[in-house]
Amino acid sequence: MGKATGFIEYAREEAQERDPLARLQDWKEFSVRLSDESLKVQGARCMDCGTPFCQMGTEIRGLTSGCPVHNLIPEWNDLVYRGRWKEALDRLLKTNNFPEFTGRVCPAPCEGSCTVSIADPAVGIKNIERAIIDKGFEEGWMTPRIPKSRTGKKIAIVGSGPAGLAAADQLNQAGHSVTVFERADRIGGLLMYGIPSMKLEKEVIERRVKLLAEEGIQFVTNTEIGKDITAEQLKADFDSVILCTGAQKQRDLVMEGREFEGIHFAMDYLTLATKSLLDSNFADGQFIDAEGKDVIVIGGGDTGADCVATALRQNCRSVVQFGKHPELPEDRAYDNPWPEYPLTFTVEYAYEEAEAKFGSDPRIYCIQTKKIVGDEQGRVKELHTIQMEKTKDENGKVVFKEIPGTEKVWPAQLVFIAIGFEGTEQKVVDQFAVEKNGNKVKAAYGKYTTSVDGVFAAGDARRGQSLIVWAIHEGREAAREVDRYLMGASNLP
Ligand SMILES: Cc1cc2nc3c(=O)[nH]c(=O)nc-3n(C[C@H](O)[C@H](O)[C@H](O)COP(=O)(O)OP(=O)(O)OC[C@H]3O[C@@H](n4cnc5c(N)ncnc54)[C@H](O)[C@@H]3O)c2cc1C
Ligand code: SF4
The missing domain is CATH 3.50.50.60 (FAD/NAD(P)-binding domain)
Known part of the structure; x- marks a missing residue:
């Protein structure tokens, strides 16, 4: 634990934001990182309470409480307080494949369950997370990790949102050959086309995709599975498939006048x-x-x-x-x-x-x-x-x-x-002939297996429109299950 009395001595400091009228003139990110000195103080506010509710990641009455990827929050708060940024990065990357996304746009359910927040404003966990990974890229610590050996197994991932990318990252690191198919012209799912640039600049996604490609993941864009490549073909060409197609089927307004232009x-x-x-x-x-x-x-x-x-x-x-x-x-x-x-x-x-x-x-x-x-x-x-x-x-x-x-x-x-989403698009799901749970793909949480042998599902396609951090969590877990399915056992977390 950094500073035993930190939570008593220091106040929470919010991430700085650019002036609202000035930022309306462009599409750049509106939030600005705190200085290293401020972040150190914010890290010192973590009381290392012993039962870190912040990292539990569960749902209470349908709402997320704690961090779904179980980030080791008190550990990296302490390391940031001590200025040991590289070690903080190592700890962060153990649980979160893409902290540069969550550190910018996660609604931070970790902070809602922070013990300090019972009496005072929560520790600024999200800001610290973002700073650790941004520093990692700036310092050149984020270099390609190329797997030493390959298993010879081929996996297709349909959809390149955070669930698909997290699954791809995990499986590639386990030595499998991974291809991600995306029907859009750019990789990233809702990270790319959904969340606007002022919340998440697209260079941040491209930087990560470049790294993943250097590590050996194949990305195929402008390719819709179910149309450009059939489900049968994909199953024949790959040892396993993960459906990470999101939940972008939009709920419509049923009302007089809905048909008007505009x-x-x-x-x-x-x-x-x-x-x-x-x-x-x-x-x-x-x-x-x-x-x-x-x-x-x-x-x-x-x-x-x-x-x-x-x-x-x-x-x-x-x-x-x-x-x-x-x-x-x-x-x-x-x-x-x-x-x-x-x-x-x-x-x-x-x-x-x-x-x-x-x-x-x-x-x-x-x-x-x-x-x-x-x-x-x-x-x-x-x-x-x-x-x-x-x-x-x-x-x-x-x-x-x-x-x-x-x-x-x-x-x-x-x-x-903008009245919500109804589940994943049905064409591809129907072609794979997997069982459905309403408009979602039916696959048990923790298992991710669909009713079709060798076909798995993760992220919004399985759970419905949710959060990036849940998508990453599901992508990681589905990867472990695919690895187990292909190899009989898995060392993936
Ligand atoms: C406007 C908006 C803003 C949001 N803001 C936030 C936020 O600030 N913070 C947060 O935590 N969450 C946010 N969310 C929710 C979050 O983006 C999603 O929960 C998350 O992206 C789900 O990840 P996913 O990988 O499951 O699916 P998605 O990100 O939806 O990705 C699915 C991908 O699959 C592709 N695909 C689908 N079918 C096929 C096919 N047949 N062949 C090939 N590719 C296919 C799609 O093109 C898409 O790229 C937001 C959602 C929206 C709509
Ligand atoms: S991923 Fe979200 S919930 Fe987890 S530590 Fe980061 S901000 Fe908190």
Whole structure:
């Protein structure tokens, strides 16, 4: 343990962020790393409590508590406090294949279960994680680890999101020959096309993919399994297959007026924006442009927030985000105790930016869209809404009731639907003829075997839309099971 009294002596310091109005002028990352000196102090705040809830990684009442990859958090907090960065990196890489992703965009369920957070703000774990790996790259410590021998076994991974990449990394290090197939033109799944550049710059992904390729992993882009290569062909060519196809089947809005022009899925908006930025710095015009428009995002989650931030950078005239639920409380509610994930009010980067530009938080709570109205050209013109009250019926079931007299008409020339995802896309799953669990691939947690021999599934395709850190965890575990399947035993963690 670094400093026994650190948690008493030092306050939490947040990662620095670029000025909201300044960062709206570009697509660069908004958060800035703390100095080594500040990070040392933050590391000293870890009380090494003995039972590190921060690294337990489980679900309590459907919410993640602790770190799903079981990062050895108190150990590297201590090493950072002592300035032993290289050893901190070694410890971090034992559990997390890609800390440069999680250290930037993980919602940090570790911090919600940090013991210090019972009485004080949590240790800034995520910032420390990011700093360790960024330093690792800067110092030249991240060099290719080329396996000394090969087993001769061939594995195909379908999908190059964090689950597929983590599985590929583990299996390659175990000496297998791994090929990752991706239907998009770039590797990374939602890391690349989904999460916007201002949260996660794409050079960070490309740097990692380059390293993985140098280590021997084959990447095949622009190739859809189930269309360009059949499931049968893939099974014939490889000893094992892992389906890491994500859960990008989008939930649609069923409503009068849904067909008007100008209404898009959030993912189409975000994907096209990133692709056009990377391909041509927007010169190709191949994106949905919010410039000068009134934008409404339907859906109160993080995907919606990313749409808000993107629309702001495109100079929209106004932007609001509709959410179904009420505003969260400042402090934990009595039924949301530590070490559960804290359901408390936070101001994400997108809301800070909207506030800076338009003077108000864009979130509208407890609101329901009743109908969408278009103009004579068939373009969306306005949304008609009503406020709702979240209450309980006589059986204690949560219900939403309309509040009479709260009807409102909102002008809108662009509407983004961000109301969630329904599971993985069915075409490829059907071709592999694996059993399904709703729209997800059926494979038991911890085993990852599907109903088809030699075919495994991991990440969002198996568990539904989740978090990067869970995808990495599942990719790692599925790799261990594939290794066991092929070799009879496995040394993979
Ligand atoms: C807009 C948005 C923002 C998010 N922000 C965060 C965040 O800040 N923090 C966080 O922790 N989580 C975030 N998430 C969730 C997180 O991105 C996912 O949980 C995670 O990426 C899932 O990883 P995965 O590897 O299972 O699947 P994905 O990342 O979805 O990757 C699946 C890949 O499979 C490919 N594929 C599918 N079918 C085929 C096929 N037939 N052939 C070839 N390739 C195929 C797809 O093209 C895709 O590239 C966000 C999600 C969205 C939508
Ligand atoms: S991966 Fe996420 S949960 Fe785990 S230590 Fe990093 S920020 Fe915390």
